[in-house]
Amino acid sequence: xxxAQSKVRMSGKRAEGLIELAPSSxxxxxxxxxxxxxSGRDVLKIQGVKKAFGDNHVLHxxxxxxxxxxxxxxxxxxxIGKSTLLKIVMGELxxxxxxxxxxxxxxxxxxxxxxxxxxxxxxxxxxxxxWDSCPDRDIGYVRARMAQMxxxxxxxxxxxxxxxxGEAARLVFTRLAIARPNVLVLDEPTNHLDLESIExxxxxxxxxxxxxxxxSHDRWFVSGLATRIIxxxxxxxxxxxxxYEEYVHFCGDDHLDxxxxxxxxxxxxxxxxEGxxxxEGQGKTKERGKTEERKKTESRKKKAKGTxxxxxxxxxxxxxxxxxxxxxxxxxxxxxxxxxxxxxxPDEVKILEAERTSLQRxxxxxxxxxxxxxxxxx
Ligand SMILES: Nc1ncnc2c1ncn2[C@@H]1O[C@H](COP(=O)(O)OP(=O)(O)OP(=O)(O)O)[C@@H](O)[C@H]1O
Ligand SMILES: [Mg+2]
Numbered sequence: 001x002x003x004a005q006s007k008v009r010m011s012g013k014r015a016e017g018l019i020e021l022a023p024s025s026x027x028x029x030x031x032x033x034x035x036x037x038x039s040g041r042d043v044l045k046i047q048g049v050k051k052a053f054g055d056n057h058v059l060h061x062x063x064x065x066x067x068x069x070x071x072x073x074x075x076x077x078x079x080i081g082k083s084t085l086l087k088i089v090m091g092e093l094x095x096x097x098x099x100x101x102x103x104x105x106x107x108x109x110x111x112x113x114x115x116x117x118x119x120x121x122x123x124x125x126x127x128x129x130x131w132d133s134c135p136d137r138d139i140g141y142v143r144a145r146m147a148q149m150x151x152x153x154x155x156x157x158x159x160x161x162x163x164x165x166g167e168a169a170r171l172v173f174t175r176l177a178i179a180r181p182n183v184l185v186l187d188e189p190t191n192h193l194d195l196e197s198i199e200x201x202x203x204x205x206x207x208x209x210x211x212x213x214x215x216s217h218d219r220w221f222v223s224g225l226a227t228r229i230i231x232x233x234x235x236x237x238x239x240x241x242x243x244y245e246e247y248v249h250f251c252g253d254d255h256l257d258x259x260x261x262x263x264x265x266x267x268x269x270x271x272x273x274e275g276x277x278x279x280e281g282q283g284k285t286k287e288r289g290k291t292e293e294r295k296k297t298e299s300r301k302k303k304a305k306g307t308x309x310x311x312x313x314x315x316x317x318x319x320x321x322x323x324x325x326x327x328x329x330x331x332x333x334x335x336x337x338x339x340x341x342x343x344x345x346p347d348e349v350k351i352l353e354a355e356r357t358s359l360q361r362x363x364x365x366x367x368x369x370x371x372x373x374x375x376x377x378x
Pocket of ligand 1: 080
């Protein structure tokens with residue numbers, strides 16, 4: 001009994017120490033995720049997973065192999081099936097077809113999007129709920145971990161049902177950290193957190209040596225963390241090994257940029273056509289010597305001839321731009337193929353990247369030529 005008492009006192013002291021450490025940064029919680037031990041190399045294997053709710057076909061055959069140390073972000077629009085996939089992975093839902101299997105020594109902990117459902121019973125206190133998950137620890141330990149997550153003594157005594165969104169999320173994270181898993185499965189973890197907590201969570205997750213599988217709409221959060229992006233789309237799943245910025249660069253924004261350039265060019269064309277009509281009107285008053293009729297016909301002929309050539313030139317330019325962009329899109333498709341960067345040699349990747357860069361330069365050059373042609377017509 002004496003031993004137990006001294007243990008309590010010890011951890012009480014340690015708890016005080018922890019609180020004292022961070023008096024100036026009170027609003028920043030400390031997320032500290034440690035794992036008991038490494039998992040095996042293959043952490044999660046999903047094969048051909050399909051799921052429908054009645055007529056609502058949500059997952060159409062998902063394949064995924066997650067390896068130790070990866071930080072995978074699963075992205076996609078609302079209702080596409082991200083949470084459903086995680087629930088299947090966590091064994092909370094059964095797939096209609098296919099399999100999801102944890103690898104050797106993988107110990108996952110799960111932050112559910114609807115995590116409040118785990119607050120059971122709702123009249124339990126916050127610290128009571130955390131302690132339930134680690135009954136062999138003493139309360140000093142529980143309180144110290146809660147203090148790190150900014151639960152004051154009074155907050156710890158709050159009923160689960162009375163917790164705010166942010167408190168609830170931090171409490172679930174307290175439990176997760178105590179479990180010392182080697183895989184964190186997080187579904188929209190930042191939804192209820194304030195900025196300080198999100199920043200602290202990013203730091204904590206970066207320092208986590210295990211594997212991270214997360215679903216998030218928060219681009220800032222994802223871009224600070226992810227080393228691999230899985231994008232679930234209505235008819236396909238894109239698997240990209242790289243950061244969020246790289247993913248956007250290869251698969252998204254560049255297409256948009258190209259489209260925007262064309263759109264801008266078209267808009268300018270329309271503007272100039274209108275401007276030209278005005279200039280013609282001004283020209284009339286300047287040249288008074290020739291008869292109106294003759295001047296008009298001449299200039300119209302001249303313009304028509306020049307315009308026709310320029311238009312043909314523009315058409316050719318547009319075709320080249322289209323061709324170059326199609327090739328860029330093709331390269332992007334290759335980059336976005338499952339595990340492309342894993343199974344391709346760096347040299348090969350470099351060659352394609354170089355081609356892509358030079359194509360983009362070409363597109364820029366052709367576009368500016370197209371625009372000069374436009375000036376000419378004007
Ligand atoms: N238990 C259920 N019963 C019936 N339909 C469900 C059930 N769970 C999810 N769905 C439906 O399956 C689809 C996918 O839901 P899911 O929660 O997986 O989407 P999500 O990608 O996580 O969306 P969000 O970004 O909004 O969290 C939705 O149309 C949803 O209404
Ligand atoms: Mg969801």
